[in-house]
């Protein structure tokens with residue numbers, strides 16, 4: 001992790017420390033990736049850098065919607081991974097990739113923005129994967145589901161987006177239930193919750209300082225990072 005610390009800055013970070021989450025996903029996976037890996041919602045490409053250097057992937061396709069491919073290409077050049085990481089500007093809802101193209105799909109701190117509908121994984125993500133391939137996904141979430149009205153602090157912080165945050169059990173049910181013949185879903189909670197948030201706060205990014213203000217008033221007790229491994233049968 002030491003070699004990545006120079007990237008933990010507001011210039012590259014777009015949320016809680018995505019490299020630590022990526023590393024935890026890889027440890028949970030327990031074996032290296034291989035072949036072609038899609039980094040879906042890669043932001044400024046930090047997880048793509050990690051995947052290129054430390055996951056075993058041969059080629060990483062770094063796809064994002066808000067960040068331009070040209071800006072990511074410039075970073076991948078500066079970081080010396082231009083030959084291994086291909087930047088793509090595209091919406092996850094309208095994938096430019098062929099069916100069965102990827103050995104693995106990877107996504108950190110992005111999936112909760114666009115994939116909360118039942119059947120989304122099966123319609124949009126699973127077709128891109130080879131049989132036997134896996135998706136490794138990390139999202140900010142909740143230790144347990146909010147029953148009824150959310151705490152006022154939660155809506156003051158996240159507005160309508162408080163509905164993006166869910167528990168491990170909720171994500172497992174969303175992706176697996178009714179589709180048990182095609183996928184298995186394993187979930188974990190991150191063991192590095194506080195550190196992952198703290199390194200984001202320490203970046204000094206204006207959004208990080210706002211997150212810190214709300215989390216430190218008690219929301220941090222409810223929040224968690226949900227890690228998932230979804231295997232295509």
Ligand SMILES: C[S@@+](CC[C@H](N)C(=O)[O-])C[C@H]1O[C@@H](n2cnc3c(N)ncnc32)[C@H](O)[C@@H]1O
Pocket residue numbers: 012013014015018040041042043044045046047063064065066067090091092093108109110111113114
């Ligand atoms: C909070 S940022 C995190 C970026 C990066 N994964 C990281 O952790 O630094 C969320 C990312 O999700 C991406 N995203 C949101 N909706 C998307 C969509 N429909 N298709 C592709 N990417 C999307 C955004 O472009 C943004 O870069």
